[in-house]
Amino acid sequence: MFSQLLTSLAEVAQLKFMIPLVIGTWTGLIGGAIPGVTITMTIILVLPFTFGLDPLQGLAAMTGVYVGGCAGGLVTAVLLGIPGTPAAIATTFDGFPMARKGEPGRAIWLGTWASFFGGLLGAIFLVGLTLPLARFALRFGPWEFFSLFIFALSMVAGLTEQSLLKGFISGTIGLAITVIGSDPIMGAPRLDFGSEFLSGGFQFLPVLIGVFAFAQIMTDLEKAGDGRRLEAQAAPDLSVSHPAVVWEILKRPFLLVWSTLVGILIGVLPAIGSSAANVMAYDQAKKISKHPEKFGTGIPEGVIAAESSNNANVAGSLVTIMAFGIPGDAVTAVMLGAMIIHGIQPGPLFITQQPRVSYGIFAAYILAHPVMMVLQWLSARFYLRIVTVPKAILFPVVLVLCVVGAFALNNTVDNVYALLIFGVLGYLMVKFGFPLAPLILGVILGDEIEKNLIRAIMTDPDPWLFLTRPISGVLLALSVGSIALALWQHRRTQARLAGVEPEAEADF
Amino acid sequence: MKRLAPALALLVAFAAVSLAQPAAAAYPDRPVKLIVPWAAGGDTDAIFRPFGIQIQKHLGATVVVANVTGASGTKGAREAKAAPPDGYTIYAMHDYIHLTYYTGVAGVKYSDFDPICSVSSTPAILTASPKTPWKSWQEFIADAKKRPGQITAAVTLGSTSHIFPALVERAAGIKFKYVSYEGLAPRMNALLGGHVDLGESNLTQKGKVQAGQLKFLAIATEKRSPEAPSVPTLKEVGLNIVYDVTRGLVVPKKTPGAVQAKLEAACKKAAAEPKFAADMALQGTEVRLLDRKGYAAYLKKTDDLSLNKTKELGLFKAPKN
Numbered sequence: 001m002f003s004q005l006l007t008s009l010a011e012v013a014q015l016k017f018m019i020p021l022v023i024g025t026w027t028g029l030i031g032g033a034i035p036g037v038t039i040t041m042t043i044i045l046v047l048p049f050t051f052g053l054d055p056l057q058g059l060a061a062m063t064g065v066y067v068g069g070c071a072g073g074l075v076t077a078v079l080l081g082i083p084g085t086p087a088a089i090a091t092t093f094d095g096f097p098m099a100r101k102g103e104p105g106r107a108i109w110l111g112t113w114a115s116f117f118g119g120l121l122g123a124i125f126l127v128g129l130t131l132p133l134a135r136f137a138l139r140f141g142p143w144e145f146f147s148l149f150i151f152a153l154s155m156v157a158g159l160t161e162q163s164l165l166k167g168f169i170s171g172t173i174g175l176a177i178t179v180i181g182s183d184p185i186m187g188a189p190r191l192d193f194g195s196e197f198l199s200g201g202f203q204f205l206p207v208l209i210g211v212f213a214f215a216q217i218m219t220d221l222e223k224a225g226d227g228r229r230l231e232a233q234a235a236p237d238l239s240v241s242h243p244a245v246v247w248e249i250l251k252r253p254f255l256l257v258w259s260t261l262v263g264i265l266i267g268v269l270p271a272i273g274s275s276a277a278n279v280m281a282y283d284q285a286k287k288i289s290k291h292p293e294k295f296g297t298g299i300p301e302g303v304i305a306a307e308s309s310n311n312a313n314v315a316g317s318l319v320t321i322m323a324f325g326i327p328g329d330a331v332t333a334v335m336l337g338a339m340i341i342h343g344i345q346p347g348p349l350f351i352t353q354q355p356r357v358s359y360g361i362f363a364a365y366i367l368a369h370p371v372m373m374v375l376q377w378l379s380a381r382f383y384l385r386i387v388t389v390p391k392a393i394l395f396p397v398v399l400v401l402c403v404v405g406a407f408a409l410n411n412t413v414d415n416v417y418a419l420l421i422f423g424v425l426g427y428l429m430v431k432f433g434f435p436l437a438p439l440i441l442g443v444i445l446g447d448e449i450e451k452n453l454i455r456a457i458m459t460d461p462d463p464w465l466f467l468t469r470p471i472s473g474v475l476l477a478l479s480v481g482s483i484a485l486a487l488w489q490h491r492r493t494q495a496r497l498a499g500v501e502p503e504a505e506a507d508f
Numbered sequence: 509m510k511r512l513a514p515a516l517a518l519l520v521a522f523a524a525v526s527l528a529q530p531a532a533a534a535y536p537d538r539p540v541k542l543i544v545p546w547a548a549g550g551d552t553d554a555i556f557r558p559f560g561i562q563i564q565k566h567l568g569a570t571v572v573v574a575n576v577t578g579a580s581g582t583k584g585a586r587e588a589k590a591a592p593p594d595g596y597t598i599y600a601m602h603d604y605i606h607l608t609y610y611t612g613v614a615g616v617k618y619s620d621f622d623p624i625c626s627v628s629s630t631p632a633i634l635t636a637s638p639k640t641p642w643k644s645w646q647e648f649i650a651d652a653k654k655r656p657g658q659i660t661a662a663v664t665l666g667s668t669s670h671i672f673p674a675l676v677e678r679a680a681g682i683k684f685k686y687v688s689y690e691g692l693a694p695r696m697n698a699l700l701g702g703h704v705d706l707g708e709s710n711l712t713q714k715g716k717v718q719a720g721q722l723k724f725l726a727i728a729t730e731k732r733s734p735e736a737p738s739v740p741t742l743k744e745v746g747l748n749i750v751y752d753v754t755r756g757l758v759v760p761k762k763t764p765g766a767v768q769a770k771l772e773a774a775c776k777k778a779a780a781e782p783k784f785a786a787d788m789a790l791q792g793t794e795v796r797l798l799d800r801k802g803y804a805a806y807l808k809k810t811d812d813l814s815l816n817k818t819k820e821l822g823l824f825k826a827p828k829n
Contacts, residue, residue: 347715
């Protein structure tokens with residue numbers, strides 16, 4: 001197995017494969033950095049260019065897009081506070097405050113190095129444990145998926161800021177948004193008030209970009225009214241001591257491995273993918289931390305957790321396609337399409353029958369990481385420019401890119417309207433002190449929770465199965481534990497903040 | 509900053525030009541969107557992606573496959589129906605459209621579109637999870653008769669994957685319990701994991717059968733398939749069922765005749781490409797080309813059949829409009 005991997009690494013390291021890999025990774029970095037342009041959209045854009053290539057060249061390019069896209073998303077997240085891709089939602093939580101505190105370079109490189117280590121650790125699991133991981137994923141039926149998503153939803157309790165109540169309201173709004181439109185099983189219209197616009201429901205991306213980009217930009221614009229100049233922050237210096245940054249990551253081996261594991265597992269399970277993995281890893285990091293109250297203020301743990309998990313997630317989603325030929329997410333579905341177009345039928349015997357292609361994908365995945373590092377280093381001077389461009393020019397450009405991305409999703413203007421609606425909603429929520437992360441989590445999870453609940457009941461009406469099936473039961477128990485821990489941490493933080501009055505109930 | 513300004517101006521100018529396209533130019537002068545109403549990586553997608561590559565050669569324009577998924581393929585159908593009838597939106601039609609209409613899932617009917625051509629035909633195979641105890645059709649049928657309503661079948665409600673087991677159910681005098689799984693990939697995941705017992709699949713899953721991860725119970729063709737010679741036909745086991753899924757291209761009604769003719773000509777040439785036949789063989793599918801007239805007649809025939817079947821099976825609901 002490892003000799004085959006070495007052969008493939010040597011093969012892919014040839015110029016013939018490195019050129020598409022580098023171009024793919026670079027395209028991914030750009031696509032990932034533009035808010036509103038997802039990795040899926042970028043990979044679909046790259047797909048036609050790969051038709052004329054050898055299948056492995058094409059797949060190397062697409063693997064590069066996938067890995068590069070994850071790293072690109074962090075740049076926007078750190079510098080603008082807007083996730084460039086859904087995989088970088090949690091990167092904004094600490095990466096952006098860190099950049100605002102005058103350390104944009106540290107934030108970007110912490111994220112990049114964490115992506116690098118998370119991705120390579122993920123590769124070890126991908127190559128060494130493909131079949132066991134895939135078999136584990138198959139044990140997830142509707143009950144397990146339902147409980148997993150409930151567990152994911154329980155993170156809302158950990159992601160609230162000052163007020164628990166406001167956090168829960170935000171999460172509920174998110175869930176309610178997913179109810180609008182045709183229901184996922186029967187296609188019956190719900191809450192559409194007879195309107196064609198509402199009957200289509202809301203897609204995740206316009207909601208995400210609307211809520212984050214619009215709210216962030218409007219909040220920044222407000223400061224203009226305070227008489228402050230809309231100029232760049234002082235001392236925009238992206239240079240950092242790389243050994244120091246690497247040490248910051250490696251001195252927290254448990255955090256790194258744990259976040260990587262979260263990323264892999266969410267990636268292996270076909271459903272929610274990287275948009276949830278990074279938030280979950282962030283929440284886990286906060287739970288195991290000795291100082292959870294510092295999360296959200298710009299600490300390295302938050303950036304490391306989010307970024308190592310989202311690159312590991314890529315490895316996870318490659319697992320099911322390798323093991324069974326079933327795509328784990330939209331990106332691997334496009335890769336599967338590319339293989340079929342090249343006359344390769346992925347299936348359970350894919351790795352043994354097509355070692356050159358399958359190990360070639362592994363090799364491309366591994367090599368994409370150093371390539372991504374080099375490209376990130378070369379691009380740093382352009383990132384500097386993002387920081388130095390006056391906001392009066394930067395913000396309109398970012399907003400235009402958001403609108404273009406939302407439109408390109410389905411080529412419908414409806415998504416642009418959705419972007420505007422949720423932009424205003426997000427801004428109002430920020431104004432009134434509601435956290436945005438729970439809302440996003442609700443939107444990610446709502447449909448999946450509903451679908452799997454209905455499937456489970458259709459398969460067997462016995463509700464106890466949710467508790468008696470072992471994986472499902474454990475996940476539900478973890479959800480309860482996760483909420484309890486979050487409440488305890490919240491109370492302790494509030495008590496500390498309140499100082500002499502530990503029983504501060506004002507916001508609960 | 510100063511160096512950025514011209515670049516930005518250029519960007520704005522570019523955006524303005526691309527938005528203000530002239531309406532009247534020779535078709536096709538821009539990319540054509542092919543709406544596939546199912547997820548990327550599913551069987552419909554795997555047929556139309558290679559087809560898209562072939563037809564764009566003969567059409568002289570880029571064909572972009574757009575997977576518009578949701579609600580049993582209904583979302584994509586609605587979007588295609590509402591698209592401007594200019595030939596820049598084509599729809600990947602699947603026989604399910606008659607069924608979603610007559611089962612009350614969606615108000616989109618085949619006659620909301622004009623047919624261009626049919627492309628492929630995929631025979632249905634009743635497929636079982638490896639966790640089920642049956643080694644043959646006979647063992648399966650005996651067990652099914654013993655436990656009516658307890659064997660679970662993964663289906664996309666009101667779609668061909670639902671009608672096919674329902675036909676088997678009725679002909680064999682047995683009863684399944686249906687569970688909703690949208691599309692082939694989630695259905696296969698559920699079968700592989702043993703979360704459901706049965707489902708419809710096709711010859712693309714042959715590899716998983718050889719690896720012992722799935723079991724083919726019976727195929728709904730006239731004669732045994734050379735691709736899977738050990739699988740009995742439903743006719744052999746005494747059920748008079750032949751069932752396949754035909755897929756083709758349609759355009760929104762009122763698309764100009766000249767545009768339709770151009771698409772039809774490109775479709776004919778694309779379907780005749782040997783590469784396409786080879787790609788379809790990988791998909792457990794045969795190339796089945798019918799022209800505008802032939803496909804229209806076929807659609808009319810399957811529509812009548814679907815109406816009868818849904819009524820027979822008690823799945824009929826008043827179509828919504």
